Amino acid sequence: MTDEIIYLDHAAATPLRREVLETLREAQETLFGNASSIHTAGQQAKRMLEDSREQVAASIGADPVEIVFTSGGTESDNLALRGTARALRRKGDHIITSSIEHHAVLNCCKSLESEGFRLSYIPVDPSGVLNVQSLLRELRPETILISVMLANNETGTLQPVSEIGKIARERGIVIHTDAVQAVGKIPVDVNDLGVDLLSLSAHKVYGPKGVGALYIRKGTPIEPILFGGHHERGMRPGTENVPGIAAFAAALRLATEELEETRCRLRKLRDRLWTGISERIDLVRRNGSPERTLPNILNVSFDGIEGESLLLNLDLLGIAVSTGSACTSGSTEPSHVLLAMGIPPRTAEGGIRFSLGRDNTESQIDKVLEVLPEVVNRLRQVSGVKL
Ligand SMILES: Cc1ncc(COP(=O)(O)O)c(C=O)c1O
Structure with missing residues (x-):
């Protein structure tokens, strides 16, 4: 060898790919202002934040206002699941997911179970594809959320998310997909998939670690899980990591183009x-x-x-x-x-x-x-x- x-x-x-590293370095040096500050340095950071939001949104067919930046795939999954469960607790207590999810979803589901939510874990067939018939059998009037990943991180197997999206939409159930592994590898469009929530992570697409996003379709019932300032339209408090977000957007744009x-x-x-x-x-x-x-x-x-x-x-x-x-x-x-x-x-x-x-x-x-x-x-x- x-x-x-x-x-x-x-x-x-x-x-990190070279072009992304360049974006990150330049943003670290020049965009140090707090994007919430109203002076010029703050507004420069704010502009980069909003440009990045547009790029991330464009890569998945979303509207920029539907993108909330997070610290990565794990936080996006937690915000999707816990945020929806919190918002819909009075409507129902049943959540459906698959038995092959990443631990960011599975362990979040376990914690919701310990708080009284009822979970159904749908099995997969021998090739690793979720069994839609089993999912249909698990649906109940109290089902508030379905979370099924788009591509499995261990086998790469693609799940029938658009089919499940249709089932969820017909019944008024919120649907989330963890697309962390799929984005940048296959075309991902939130409207083709028919999902309400979709998780992304920068470090799977040649971007930096510790940055990600959650797509939240307009009108989706969801509450924040962290509390603080009014960043990200109140959905995710904390001063935005503008250089990391700019690098994420650049990485995603390049991945989409290529x-x-x-x-x-x-x-x-x-x-x-x-x-x-x-x-x-x-x-x-x-x-x-x-x-x-x-x-x-x-x-x-x-x-x-x-x-x-x-x-x-x-x-x-x-x-x-x-x-x-x-x-x-x-x-x-x-x-x-x-x-x-x-x-x-x-x-x-x-x-x-x-x-x-x-x-x-x-x-x-x-x-x-x-x-x-x-x-x-x-x-x-x-x-x-x-x-
Ligand atoms: C499918 C899937 N979801 C979520 C995550 C967690 O993402 P992050 O490392 O950005 O928290 C990963 C990371 O391996 C993943 O593969």
Whole structure:
């Protein structure tokens, strides 16, 4: 291997792209005023804030007044769920979500459950797609909110959000989608999806960490979950991180402009990786739908080895990948997403996520394919598991 790091963990975080870094640096230096101040420095920051809001809105087919800036995907998810639950508590206490959501949604749902809300977690089929019939069966007069992610962060599998949006709209139920992984990878339009709330995060689209947004369709019943000043039309108090927001908007604009080209390129690289793996290594399984999927994510289980060991061995060779498992107090739990798809725990433990990005090349993929069979064989021998 060369000293070059082959970074295949873009679903966890993307590097800041050069143009975005430039925007961030310039805004840090020049736009230090508080966007709520009425003097010139404040108004310059305010102008950048509103220009950024327009760009973010345009990238998802929204109106600028429907964008609220937050500290990232986690806060956007919490504002969507808790804010709606708080606003509609008197109308009903039932919320529907899926069993494969990111923990930003799942753990928020758990906390709402502990406060007396009733939750339904809809299962997925073996390819990781939510079962719409099960969702229909769970609907009740007290259902106030449905939250289903647009693309799963572990498998890339796309969920039937526009179909669910229609179901929700017909019944007057608020619908939220966590589009953190989908935005910038596939076309996302809030009206095509028919959603009321949509979460975004900057660091998945080559923007900075700690910045995100929640789209809130005009007229959606929602209350703030943080209290303070009147920023973001009272929906999210706190002095806005104008440089971070400007960089987020620039990143999203670039991702949107280049979407088709990047999508095609990543899909080819992802397919090259999967074909190479399946030709060179026995007893592998691709997790998630190969058709209904993001262009950049490939989740593979390697029988007989733990994903964590494979990750660490690849890291020693300069290849960064991830597992879906949550490492809690020294013990690794198999991914809740793979388990929800009916994958046996032992196979789920061998799950590795390769998530590609704009800087990856064919030769990097070929280098991975060169070393991976050797590493997998060695780990299988060490594990001594009979296959
Ligand atoms: C689907 C999904 N939702 C939410 C988040 C959380 O976003 P953030 O890291 O900006 O809080 C992530 C991050 O991995 C994600 O993949």
